[in-house]
Amino acid sequence: MTMTILGAGFSGKAIGALASERFPVYGTTRSGAKFAALERAGIRPLQFDGETISDELAAALSETTALVQSISPDAQGDGFLRLIPSLETAMPRLEWVGYLSTIGVYGDHKGAWVDETAEPTPLSNRSRERALLAENQWLEAGAAAGVPVALLRLSGIYGPGRNPFVNLDNGTARRLVKKDQVFNRIRVEDIARATLFLMDHREGGAFNVTDHMPSPSQDVVAYAAELMGVPTPPDIAFETAELSPMQRSFYGENKRVGNARIRELGFEFLYPDYLVSMQQLWKDGVWRG
Incomplete structure (x- = not known):
């Protein structure tokens, strides 16, 4: 097993630190100044500006069996997917994808409870891009490659x-x-644990990763x-x-x-x-x- 994390920031670094206890993990960052912090977390750092896939990143992708996308989309959706011909071409060993999204895709419900069955009706441009473009682009790419894609819809992230x-x-x-x-809200450590849980079970589809x-x-x-x-x-x-x-x-x-869907699979929040x-x-x- 080899994981690559696109965008090893606050959440991505937590995921990589936990995963690196089990197998090799690559993590991308825009700045070489952040390499040392990633290395301390057990992550092998790679520079990625979001526009060009270097030879080093291409080599890491060729080994990747689990991919985590934590880079925010733009108005055209997911930038990484635009840089590769297909998942199966860029990552021939890929078995699972986790896309870090947001509960913002649900929009406003006047304080009512919502779950993964709710139709996304985002209000903000950032959430709309994720809901209508990036999430669907990843699901389509995964379906074409025969790889499960889990959409981790995150609430307000905090932690140490x-x-x-x-x-x-x-x-x-x-x-x-x-x-x-x-x-x-959601603790960053529970994001990491939920990511590995869904990866281990090769689960795809939408999951609310949020507190009770x-x-x-x-x-x-x-x-x-x-x-x-x-x-x-x-x-x-x-x-x-x-x-x-x-x-x-x-x-x-x-x-x-609500977070019942992931808990019904057996996941327990710390x-x-x-x-x-x-x-x-x-x-x-x-x-x-």
Whole structure:
């Protein structure tokens, strides 16, 4: 088994670190300055600018049996697929693909529960590209090659080094309050575990990789402040808050996303809700990363 991760960033590096305990893992990055960090995670780094496949990357792809795509799409969909003639040509040994997508594909459901059977109705351009182009492009490419493609639809990603404790520590934490607004979240370690679980089972199709407890963001910040023993930041009304267009659009989608499908296959989340997760980050002292 050999894995290649296209885009070994926060999530990709976590996947690679876990996978490298079992088999060789290649991971791409745009910057050679990030090579050392990937190597420390057990990943063999390769430079990839998203426009040209180098001889080194082509050689790694020829060995690849499991591919993880973590690079965001553009207006035309998936950039990597445009660079190769076909999956079977570029990766003759390929057995499975994991595409890291987003629960943003579901759009706004006014706080109602949704699962993988819901028709994607994304609101933002970024989610629309993933829903209508990149996800479908990968499913089509996998079907043509006879390779299962799992779409991992991720919620708000956090973990060591990226969490409310860090924001409270550096003074950037805010408690934005919008009536009845909730969000799902997912620990980066559970993304890694879910990826390898789906790979081991050669599962394809859409899977929501998210926690069990969609909650208001201000509650999570308040809980982190309680654990740290620091003052809770004041409430800021969403309607009057200074936000970028992207930040404001994030609050334009309100839904509760279920994760029953992957759990019914036997997957167990280490961090099923933010309460368990935040307690572990603080108690074990790993919140700084």
